Amino acid sequence: MSGLYLHIPFCKQACSYCDFYFVTRQEYKQDFVDELIREIQSRKDSRFTIDPIQTIYFGGGTPSLLTPSQVEAIMTAIDEVFDLQAEEITLEMNPDDVTREFLSGVKSAGVNRASMGVQSFDTDLLNFMHRAHNSEEALRCLELLQSSDFNVFTVDLIYGNPGQSLDLLEKDIDTILQFDPPHISAYSLTVEPQTRLGKQVKLGRIIPPEDDTVALHFDLVINKLEEAGIMQYEVSNYAKLGKEAVHNSNYWSHVNYLGLGPGAHSFWWDEDLSSAQRWSNKPDLRSYLKSDWEQPFEAEFLDIHDLAEERLMLGLRTRTGVSIDELKNRYQYSFNPDQLQHLKHLEYDEKAILNENIQLTKKGLKIADAILLDILTK
Structure with missing residues (x-):
């Protein structure tokens, strides 16, 4: 879908x-x-x-x-x-x-x-x-x-x-x-x-x-x-x-979406699911009315590592969190020892729950952006 x-x-x-x-x-x-x-x-x-x-x-x-x-x-x-x-x-x-x-x-x-x-x-x-x-x-x-x-x-x-x-x-x-x-x-x-x-x-x-x-x-x-x-x-x-x-x-779960209209953004997986592209239409109505949407205004190639970090970032903003198996199997992403240690500290501080999914608690969601930055920079 x-x-x-x-x-x-x-x-x-x-x-x-x-x-x-x-x-x-x-x-x-x-x-x-x-x-x-x-x-x-x-x-x-x-x-x-x-x-x-x-x-x-x-x-x-x-x-x-x-x-x-x-x-x-x-x-x-x-x-x-x-x-x-x-x-x-x-x-x-x-x-x-x-x-x-x-x-x-x-x-x-x-x-x-x-x-x-x-x-x-x-x-x-x-x-x-x-x-x-x-x-x-x-x-x-x-x-x-x-x-x-x-x-x-x-x-x-x-x-x-x-x-x-x-x-x-x-x-x-x-x-x-x-x-x-x-x-x-x-x-x-x-x-x-x-x-x-x-x-x-x-x-x-x-x-x-x-x-x-x-x-x-x-x-x-x-x-x-x-x-x-x-x-x-x-x-x-x-x-x-x-x-x-x-x-x-669906945005937070990396489902394909197509953006139409001036300034609209799109995200689409490549056929082999090893990479994806994100692009936008030029945010200019006059240009849009001249059919400038035929060429992407800004295009970005995302490899599987980029996608993994983005999926982690988006998933941890939700109450359901993100599946460890999904990160491993779909995104080929595993946490390094420093990240695992940090996640355990988050659990100890009652900011996260670690099981099949990694989920932030109400306390963790309150500072989700700071937590995500700490995880990704470990």
């Missing part, structure tokens, strides 16, 4: 923290859809159509700026080119775009999972993030989602914001839980250098919270969601049993 990622590059405005490729001019939307369909059709009878498609993800940007008929046209093109056996088709949405008619339209087009970018309900925080929606729109769209035919949806939340208190975060979590979401993605605010936020931090106009404060936010998110039966299954992702995101889980 494999997955498709479709990058829809349009946004109403630039969020202060976002470093994904986007444009704020809307007049090329139909031209983009036409070009995306041409890119989809170009893959017909290629190596990318051998595997059945298990998941499709409309990301961005803001995919909810497309009309349901545009989404349907894209889905029709996919169905004509690929062996579509999709278990999960996700479309990212912003609250200010959502109406009952929109939800019904994209559901009829084949979308069966909605990803709602709420981030917060607090007016000051939404203004700080430079979000296009307000608190009332977020509440209204969640009411619409809860009463719609979407029985699987996810809500995004951002914590670790400057000036965000634990009380304010708890209020956001409690508000989300009123709508009984099957899945929540909760991200710690990340300062990327080229973003508006990154430039403000560099100039000293904004001071990010201390690590200890962010850690308290992380603990609050885990504990509040766990009490509601929404369990952490990856560092930033929480779900009720059986409602975990299939598409993202």
Whole structure:
């Protein structure tokens, strides 16, 4: 099985923290859809159509700026080119775009999972993030989602914001839980250098919270969601049993995926499974509309050692961890004595569990990036 990622590059405005490729001019939307369909059709009878498609993800940007008929046209093109056996088709949405008619339209087009970018309900925080929606729109769209035919949806939340208190975060979590979401993605605010936020931090106009404060936010998110039966299954992702995101889980398991649209990334194993390639389309809409997707913008060859370290890194961010046998048999990777000693220390410190799998505990997932760096540099 494999997955498709479709990058829809349009946004109403630039969020202060976002470093994904986007444009704020809307007049090329139909031209983009036409070009995306041409890119989809170009893959017909290629190596990318051998595997059945298990998941499709409309990301961005803001995919909810497309009309349901545009989404349907894209889905029709996919169905004509690929062996579509999709278990999960996700479309990212912003609250200010959502109406009952929109939800019904994209559901009829084949979308069966909605990803709602709420981030917060607090007016000051939404203004700080430079979000296009307000608190009332977020509440209204969640009411619409809860009463719609979407029985699987996810809500995004951002914590670790400057000036965000634990009380304010708890209020956001409690508000989300009123709508009984099957899945929540909760991200710690990340300062990327080229973003508006990154430039403000560099100039000293904004001071990010201390690590200890962010850690308290992380603990609050885990504990509040766990009490509601929404369990952490990856560092930033929480779900009720059986409602975990299939598409993202496949990323972490090294399943093939093909990215379409400007700035989209792809990952594909070579036929003998001894290496893989990762590449992207150029993040430029004007170039994309001239069919520049015919040549990869950035291509990276990954040998089996690169893949092993990446699989370890991705797997240890999840609650299930990574199988020692899988590392050995599929990736030809074994831990050296220093790594084994370090893993034993992690187990002693109750940060990891060692059996057939290597798993980080709740305590370990809290500092997963630091643990991974320590393991890989031993």
